[in-house]
Amino acid sequence: xxxxxxxxxxxxxxxxxxxxxxxxxxxxxxxxxxxxxxxxxxxxxxxxxxxxxxxxxxxxxxxxxxxxxxxxxxxxxxxxxxxxxxxxxxxxxxxxxxxxxxxxxxxxxxxxxxxxxxxxxxxxxxxxxxxxxxxxxxxxxxxxxxxxxxxxxxxxxxxxxxxxxxxxxxxxxxxxxxxxxx
Numbered sequence: 001x002x003x004x005x006x007x008x009x010x011x012x013x014x015x016x017x018x019x020x021x022x023x024x025x026x027x028x029x030x031x032x033x034x035x036x037x038x039x040x041x042x043x044x045x046x047x048x049x050x051x052x053x054x055x056x057x058x059x060x061x062x063x064x065x066x067x068x069x070x071x072x073x074x075x076x077x078x079x080x081x082x083x084x085x086x087x088x089x090x091x092x093x094x095x096x097x098x099x100x101x102x103x104x105x106x107x108x109x110x111x112x113x114x115x116x117x118x119x120x121x122x123x124x125x126x127x128x129x130x131x132x133x134x135x136x137x138x139x140x141x142x143x144x145x146x147x148x149x150x151x152x153x154x155x156x157x158x159x160x161x162x163x164x165x166x167x168x169x170x171x172x173x174x175x176x177x178x179x180x181x182x
Contacts, residue, residue, distance in 0.1 A: 072113035152180025
C-alpha cells in the first residue's frame with residue numbers, strides 16, 4: 001500500500017472516530033430523591049432565531065419543549081432531524097415544541113439545512129449566554145452534539161440526552177414532558 005493510501009485511511013479513521021456520538025446518556029440529579037429530581041428548574045434562555053424572532057424560556061412557559069443542540073454538518077444530527085420534524089407536526093397542537101439551537105458557524109449553511117429538512121420549529125443561533133446556561137447541566141459542559149434538554153410543561157428539566165435519539169425515544173419523552181404540566 002502506498003504512503004498516501006495509508007495516510008488517507010489513518011486520517012479517515014481519526015475523523016470517523018471523532019464524529020462518533022457518545023452513547024446516549026440521561027442526566028442524573030445530584031440528589032437521590034426522585035421528588036427533588038422533579039424540581040430541577042430548566043435553564044433560562046433567550047435567543048434569536050434564524051428569521052430574527054426572539055425565543056425564550058419565558059415565552060415557552062407552560063409548554064413542554066425539547067431544546068436540541070445540533071449542527072448541519074453533524075451526521076447524527078442529520079439522522080434524527082426527520083423524526084423531530086414529524087413529531088413536531090404530531091405534538092405541536094398538544095402544547096409541545098422542539099427548539100433547535102444551531103452551533104453552525106456559517107448561518108447560510110444552517111438556513112439551507114432548515115430549508116432542506118423542512119424544519120418546522122424555531123431554530124435559534126447559539127451564543128455564549130445560551131451555551132453557558134445549558135453547559136452547567138452537563139458534566140464537563142456541553143461538548144457533544146446532538147444534545148437534547150427535555151423540559152416539562154411545569155418548567156422542570158426532565159432529562160439531558162447526549163447523542164442521537166430514536167423517534168420512539170423522543171415520542172416517549174414528549175409525552176412525559178407534556179404530562180408534567182397536568
